[in-house]
Amino acid sequence: MSERAHYATLITAPQLAALQQSAPEAVVVIDCSFDLANPAAGRDAYHASHVPGAFYMHLDNELSGPKTGTNGRHPLPDAEALVARLQALGVNDDTQVVAYDRQGSMYAARLWWLLRWVGHADVAVLDGGLQAWEAAHFPVDQIVPEEPQLNATPGNITRKPSLVQMVTADIVQKYLGHADKPVVDARAPDRYRGENETLDPVGGHIPGARNRFFRDNLQADGTFKPAEQLRADFTAVLAGAKPQDATLQCGSGVTACHNALAMEIAGLTGAALYAGSWSEWCSDPSRPVATGPNP
Known part of the structure; x- marks a missing residue:
């Protein structure tokens, strides 16, 4: 059996579907949809429709850190807290992470960069986002998956030297x-x-x-x-x-x-x-x- 493909920039909808089919244990999909004008809209959209098995990460609460008034509107999150959150979603050191959104990948790219910031190379953005997934006639889901930590099996991702x-x-x-x-x-x-x-x-x-x-x-x-x-x-x-x-x-x-x-x-x-x-x-x-x- 050949080694699975690794994606470090983009992954297409057919490539993601094939990976979920052939090695579901090796991929974690994360929906990063967001709306600056309505911070609840992204999570609401996720609950209404998402790539099957996808988790959700919120720009303000998980992909950013606390604001001080002088460190910008979306300061970087604490790196260890980010790694702990990824562990809770079942991400391992050898997991292929796929990020997507509904806004032209503007928020998915943030997660892509953050994963590289904590040293994780196997992270890609779903090219074209949820729209491309649906256009390729792959199914969507409303079921919110249980987080692995609820079953006492968190991932083992660790912080490694930064790639950015x-x-x-x-x-x-x-x-x-x-x-x-x-x-x-x-x-x-x-x-x-x-x-x-x-x-x-x-x-x-x-x-x-x-x-x-x-x-x-x-x-x-x-x-x-x-x-x-x-x-x-x-x-x-x-x-x-x-x-x-x-x-x-x-x-x-x-x-x-x-x-x-x-x-x-x-x-x-x-x-x-x-x-x-x-x-x-x-x-x-x-x-x-x-x-x-x-x-």
Whole structure:
């Protein structure tokens, strides 16, 4: 019997269905659906319909940590608490984790990045989300599975050396204006320009940051663009800088992970996440703010 396939960026609906059929004990599926305007909506949608066997993880309560007012809207969770939660869902060190949502993978990519942050390589995003699963005519379920810890069989995932890079606000500020250390902002163009800001108290962007709206990583059907197209797109954004010298940010460190995933698909590895992102940056009035279009 051949070793099962390992997925580290994307997994298609047919690939996930085949994996659930051939090695159900080797895969844990997690629904990350969320709505910033209605934090209960994602869990409600999960209860109404989800990939069979999928668990649910909430952006505010499980994929983020406590807010202090100066560390952004979605600070990183405590790493050990995250690992403990994954153990409770039956995740082992050799488990294939699959994350998905209903929002263009914007929240699933956060879980993808977090798993890599705690050193777990076998994590992939369901390409196209629940919509792609349903479009392929695979069944959905309303049954919420029991968590393995209720049966005294939690997973054995452990924290391992991180597979990702991070930077702080101080590091971002240190390299402001350095073209070889680009900052890439994943927010919608109007918010990047400082227009129509409804989530944060200050509109604008980090001076010198380049705008790459995360939704530009997707095709019309919600699946990611081919690797070659993503590579061309991000190579243009980097404008000669090395991918490992880039810093990815957004409003609160969530959709920046979407750009991180897209770059990984493209083979442009090593970009760092500024987890606090704009919501942390603008909380300190001493930090500079820019408005207007891409430089």
